[in-house]
Amino acid sequence: MKYTVDKNDSNSSARTGVLETDHGTINTPVFMPVGTYGAVKTLTPNELRETGSQIILGNTYHLYLRPGAEIIEAAGGLHGFNQWNGPILTDSGGFQVFSLAKMNKITDGGVVFQSHLDGSEHNLTPALSMGIQRSLGSDIIMAFDECPPGDADIETVSAAVNRTAHWVKLCADYLQVNPLLYKWSQTLFPIVQGSIYPELRKMSAEQVIPYASCGIAIGGLAVGEEKSAMFEIIDLMDEALPKDQPRYLMGVGKPTDIIRAVRSGIDMFDCVMPTRNARNGQLFTSHGKMNIRNAKYKSDFSPADENCDCMLCSTFSRAYVRHLLNVNEVLGHRLTSIHNITFYQKLMRTIRQQIEANSFSSWAQSKLSEWEDM
Ligand SMILES: [Zn+2]
Structure with missing residues (x-):
């Protein structure tokens, strides 16, 4: 190696x-x-x-x-x-x-x-x-x-x-x-x-x-x-x-x-956080943490994160994913896992790009204040 x-x-x-x-x-x-x-x-x-x-x-x-x-x-x-x-x-x-x-x-x-x-x-x-x-x-x-x-x-x-x-x-x-x-x-x-x-x-x-x-x-x-x-x-x-x-x-x-x-x-x-939290309905998104099981998403037909191009966000609505998790459908676990891992990998790609562009420090500072406890 x-x-x-x-x-x-x-x-x-x-x-x-x-x-x-x-x-x-x-x-x-x-x-x-x-x-x-x-x-x-x-x-x-x-x-x-x-x-x-x-x-x-x-x-x-x-x-x-x-x-x-x-x-x-x-x-x-x-x-x-x-x-x-x-x-x-x-x-x-x-x-x-x-x-x-x-x-x-x-x-x-x-x-x-x-x-x-x-x-x-x-x-x-x-x-x-x-x-x-x-x-x-x-x-x-x-x-x-x-x-x-x-x-x-x-x-x-x-x-x-x-x-x-x-x-x-x-x-x-x-x-x-x-x-x-x-x-x-x-x-x-x-x-x-x-x-x-x-x-x-x-x-x-x-x-x-x-x-x-x-x-x-x-x-x-x-x-x-x-x-x-x-x-x-x-x-x-x-x-x-x-x-x-x-x-x-x-x-x-x-x-x-x-x-x-x-x-x-x-x-x-x-x-294990991206996959474990996914199965509990917690999504990492470009706007921060989102609990997709929350009742306010019951009839929300928008994508979970409009800035994400994963299978969940490009195909299904918040309301549908919430429903899948509520009835314990395996598809719900799959979609939220795919989304969270995609989010983490996109984060790592962005980190690498920011370092390459020598803009990492200021980018990191703004993300840390924007995402606070995520
Ligand atoms: Zn997604």
């Missing part, structure tokens, strides 16, 4: 770049829709392409439990299984183990947990996480890290930082010894932890940077901490992380968060 910075904004840390993978190139800053179980909910790969999506995520924890790594390996990896032919990033499974499963024991060797599905016991180790991600065949493999909750005390976070450093070495060792299963390359992204503690963040960055060859992630943010603290850490990471590699801010976020983070030098994002 190779990353080239194209253009640096002269008034902020924002930059555009190109990330070349064996499944195609990615223009950064990029938003990656989340395909938890191997599918971005309700959408086909072609529909995802039409939204402007360049790369999608898969969840190691969920795919390991169902259908199992061996089935996906027999299909030729996740690309062969779900027929998305673009780049794929898989997480390590760690975040889900820490947030979803009942954890029985966490040691320097890994995490013993009970499946949230049937209570069966598993031991997720750095080597197992790497082995599963080898089977999935993702272009980008995330290191197995420990992500403590947003309100964890400094001792807990410190222990997690040290464990994350120990584990990234085990991950790198595994990948060195165990060859690729498919014809394309896989790149390990180490993850910086340290919550909202600047000294621990700096230490974690120093510990994991040696394992970064073409990309590094900032984990453990957007997990319940104050937003101001999150942006202080992002600014700190802008200083601490190498400029010649893409920076991935995990699990973020709202459109305004993305604009602010791009301004602080972040290149890659993922979040």
